Amino acid sequence: MYDFAIIGGGIVGLSTGMALGKRYPNARILVLEKESSWAFHQTGNNSGVIHSGVYYKPGSFKAKFCRDGATSMVQFCQEHNIDHEVCGKVIVATNQAEIPRLESLYNRGLENGIEVKRISPEEVREVEPHVSCVAGIRVYSTGIANYKQVCFKYAEIIQNQGGDLRLNTKVLRIVPSGKNQILETNNGTFETRFLINCAGLHSDRIAKKGGVDPKAKIVPFRGEYYELTPSKRYLVKTLIYPVPNPDFPFLGVHFTRMIDNSVHAGPNAVLSFKREGYKKTDFDLGDFAEVMTYPGFWKLAAKHADEGIQEIIRSFSKAAFVRSLQKLIPEVQAEDLVPCHAGVRAQALMEDGKLVDDFLIIHGQNCVHVCNAPSPAATSSIEIGKAIVAEIPEQSHLATAIKA
Structure with missing residues (x-):
């Protein structure tokens, strides 16, 4: 017993x-x-990021647990000699239309009690010399760890x-x-x-x-990554994120320096045809049928049809994936990237098509x-x-x- x-x-x-x-x-x-x-x-199979909590709705479990967790995780890693680094990150607007959303993200960070700072394009390049942007914010408590x-x-x-x-x-x-x-x-x-x-x-x-x-039902989304070749790792010093679409549940493709010094680029987010489907070819009839017959999935797909199509295109077109990355770092070329392992996100979805966001x-x-x-x-x-x-x-x- x-x-x-x-x-x-x-x-x-x-x-x-x-x-x-x-x-x-x-x-x-x-x-x-x-x-x-x-x-x-x-x-x-995740990104290894110690998140700050800047994205999450004030007062939510995610906001509180993440903010406090960033501190307790670093303390745990220090206490037990686990590989980690508090390197911070930049979130950047690549055009003028994104600036209001960047400002909202800055204010949300303040509401969540996180140390954030508005920085100019010149200040962004002091941290990440190869980034192209019109504005940015610096998030200091973000880090990386070996989970x-x-x-x-x-x-x-x-x-x-x-x-x-x-x-x-x-x-x-x-x-x-x-x-x-x-x-x-x-x-x-x-x-x-x-x-x-x-x-x-x-x-x-x-x-x-x-x-x-x-x-709610778990719907699996596969996050697919590329990795910068060793000769191009110098392009990324820390972590570089775009301004996310607040109506879409994923953060967009970004650059993450991992704890082993490799640099991952991604992920895109596509429906996985198997709950543990880490490859494009992975398929489980039961898992697939469960999603296809779930009303909530079709309501979600209809709401985010444009974004979903772009994610699928990036999944099958390296050129499209590279174009997304070039919005952040124009120097990145297709030959600088090699495929990397994928992860699968277990995302709960309500029958009305709403994602469980906490x-x-x-x-x-x-x-x-x-x-x-x-x-x-x-x-x-x-x-x-x-x-x-x-x-x-x-x-x-x-x-x-x-x-x-």
Whole structure:
């Protein structure tokens, strides 16, 4: 019998396990991951950015958790000697029409308590000499980190706390048993008093297995990247972002210097025909049919038809991808770029076609389901984990029996 069981060994599941062990040191904690390694999906294939929180709606979970998470993530990396750097970034307007949106972004940063500064094109070039723009803002708290190292350290801490970590263990069924829940897996059966679902790309399915309707469906979007050849890495010093379209859920193609000193360019964002589809050729009939028959997807597609078509064009045309990048750095040429790994974003979508634009955490009877935690979840992971644990009802059978 376990006091807590966590489904999902990505950065949110592991941070939650770590937070549980700190708050309930006498608890029996179980973490289940269906893959052979931690951080196998979203966490292990993301951009590695420590986000500042400048983009998110003031007062939202994303804004608070990201702002606080940028600080706690840097502290964690410092404490455990994990590769990271607080390098800052620039967000630039490439034409006059983008300046009002850049100004709105600057004001949002101030509202969210983030250190931002308006900078002129000349000041942008002092930071990023090869950028072409008409205005910019500097965001100082943005950084980069090795999130795989972070996850393995979280797992090590859980193990040192006495937690039980199980890889290669996929949850097949969730069966209620009185106040408890029984998890039937391909690797045995486990009983728990409290269940926490951090299954990422499959979080909506796990919620339904547990008898909870998240009122949203995970739709997978593949983010495709190119990488600058080593001889052209000098073009990017830190991170360079365009002004995003506030009506579109993605930030647009940008340049990111990674912690290994490589420079990634992208991503575009296209529908993946498989929830774990990292290649253009990946296809799963069940996953595809689930999206195609979901009314919310077609409402979203209709609303963002123009942007969606441009994303698809960039996916299949390197020339189109390069043209997008040249808006930021005109010197970039097609021969300077080589294909790089892709990531898949687990984006929750409502039936009315609205994207869930904040973290979605659903509380049930002796359970919590994290049903939308895309970027900036890695940055925010320590704060998300603490928040989940803090909201476990103190009046439940768990508190007095476990808390030391």
